[in-house]
Amino acid sequence: MTKLSVVLAAAAFAVAGLQAAPALASAPPVPVTAAPRPAGDNVEINVTGQGSVQATPDVMRLNVGVEVRRDTASEAFAAARTAAGRLTAALVGAGVAEGDLRTNDLSLGAEYDKYPKAVGYRASQGLQALVRDLSTxxxxxxxxxxxxxxxxxxxxxxxxxxxxxLVKEARAAAFQDARAKAEQYAALAGYQLGRVLKIEEEGDGGAPRFAYAADKASIEPGQGTITVTVRVLYGLTERDD
Incomplete structure (x- = not known):
């Protein structure tokens, strides 16, 4: 074989190889699918509910005390104790039970004209009285x-x-408020309400305190409101329809 015929044979072999290559390199197309819609509790909604009830106070706490000034510390302290005894007797006589009285303050201190020489001593004793009958x-x-x-x-x-x-009543109202909101939002989003995932109550739901209105001729407790706020996390599920 001449040199020319060898070159032509090699070229023919290369062309044949190129024609066979596509059959080896081709691959079937990869199908493209959409991501599935979240199901079950993978979709969540967090809502806040609030419930309130009217509360009428039925107990009064009176903070009162005595304060005296004497020349010596012992005289001041003794005088304060004596005055506190008279105060206790007066409160009991007005209908306050002895068990509803408690000492909430006791102090004794010197007064100075020019330190360190004391010119007198002041003593005080405080009482808190729990009045269970507001008519008194x-x-x-x-x-x-x-x-x-x-x-x-x-x-x-x-x-x-x-x-x-009353706190329990307000708490129930707050939870119902939260559920109603969650059901509405679930329907608007095309879901239905699932199970409760988390509940948090804001604050302690404690009883309100009522201040005495000083411009009244008599003591009027008025009314107040007990309010509970709750945050509820719900899971959302696919609608049955």
């Missing part, structure tokens, strides 16, 4: 004031003794 509130305050010039008033507050039951 005015009489209790008047009795305390009648003890004398040593008496000091430190304010009153009103409370609801049955607050736990």
């Amino acid at each position: 509130a005015d009489a209790v305050v008047d009795a305390a004031a009648g003890v004398g010039d040593d008496v000091r008033f430190h304010g009153i507050t009103f409370e609801v003794s049955k607050a736990p039951a």
